[in-house]
Amino acid sequence: MFTIAMVTEQVRPGQVAALAAALARLGHDVVAHPRDPDVSVNDFGRHLAEQWRQQPPDVVHSHSPESGVAALLAAGDIPVVHTFHCLGSPADQRLDRLIGQHAARSVATCSESVFELLGIGARRSRVSVVPYGVDITMFSPCGPIAPRGERHRLLAVGLVLDHRDYDTAIAALPHMPDAELVIAGGPEAELLSEDAAARSLWKLAEHFDVGDRVKLLGGVAHQDMPALLRSADVVVCTPRHAPAGTVALEAMACGMPVVAEPTGGLVDMVVDNVTGRLVPPRDPAAFAKVIRPLLANPMVRGAFGAAGRDRVEARYSWDRIALDTTHAYHRAGAVPREPVVLSAAH
Known part of the structure; x- marks a missing residue:
């Protein structure tokens, strides 16, 4: 050794x-x-x-x-x-x-x-x-699920709130009237109102008339992340650069389908039409066109999620x-x- x-x-x-x-x-x-x-x-x-x-x-x-x-x-x-x-x-x-x-x-x-x-x-x-x-014991399909409403939930996660990482998903929401976008990351929830990046995201959401469907959670503790991921219908990953791709890995480990832009480690991790979908970058219409059928078909979401879990267990x-x-x-x-x-x- x-x-x-x-x-x-x-x-x-x-x-x-x-x-x-x-x-x-x-x-x-x-x-x-x-x-x-x-x-x-x-x-x-x-x-x-x-x-x-x-x-x-x-x-x-x-x-x-x-x-x-x-x-x-x-x-x-x-x-x-x-x-x-x-x-x-x-x-x-x-x-x-x-x-x-x-x-x-x-x-x-x-x-x-x-x-x-x-x-x-x-x-x-x-x-x-x-x-x-990824810790495949901590991040698994089984376990608590964070509370959610009746709308389909798209979840995005990042360390910081940068509108360039989330603008595609926000701009796509008008094409998905039955969906909400939940964004986890940035400062603690009580500090969001003072955060310039958070205010920029709220302003962008108001511009597209989806302010009531974009929810900023602020920073989420690592131990609470599996439950939050399990609450999503689709986990979306649209960062400008993602050499790590850890959010996608954690989502796949939890059995969640991932829709991602093809950048960094996401190209290797997400197998298109097997564990999720890869979408053209910075194209809200294409983004919505890919996600709508997933939201309408829980069986496909389940198949993608199961394949993602298998891939994580075997490779990550x-x-x-x-x-x-x-x-x-x-x-x-x-x-x-x-x-x-x-x-x-x-």
Whole structure:
């Protein structure tokens, strides 16, 4: 099994922590090395080098531009695998370019991101695609369902409220008079009235005369998200950029059909006419044309939802993501200290 040095900006609940836990379940020894934002990259690199001289890991896995550079400075002959969660600002992209050219293995989170990595100088032969995962126990078809009314419910979820992520769905509502759009994300509900983005969405809804059918919930706690997803008839994903696609994964894990614009990880996750529908971007009429038949046919919604759950179980559980990550470690040249048998990737 591998001894893995997991290097990132901070240790917190989320994708990196879930991956580390899944790797540990497979029997690997995972040691977290969180970087304090107040510590310079060079100082952090020297700190890591000192630790690794005493207890060298089999592989280093970094998760941010700063941690990636520090890992490269410290690793010496130890293979460094770096996950590009997203390409950031021009300043970060200079670091991304350095990492992409020198890491033993670059990991993209979706097929679309591979082309971005090639654009910063990464070699295709040294790039693996390992998507984000989802907790298939927490997010499942069975469990509590959030209260809802009689209208068909379209649900959209995001970390922030940006009208560019929701304007297509709002503009499509006049074509779906029996549907409501529920948007979860942004500040807490009691702070929405002071939020400029929320006011922009309300103004857009009034412009299309659907103000009574657009509901902003504000931020929803992670533990409450499965019940909210189960309350939807269709989960809609129309972000400008979605390398992670976690909302779609969580919806599919809950057995919900997903209608998405083909961007980022959504292209890989949502199989058109199998687990949901992919719609042309920024086209409200096309969006409504696709969703109306779904709202009218619960059997099709159920079939899409069941297929989505099957796909998540097979491809996006954290145990599967951890297994795919160990394949990337092997391709980076890491040698486990004990023999390990890996099943073939699907």
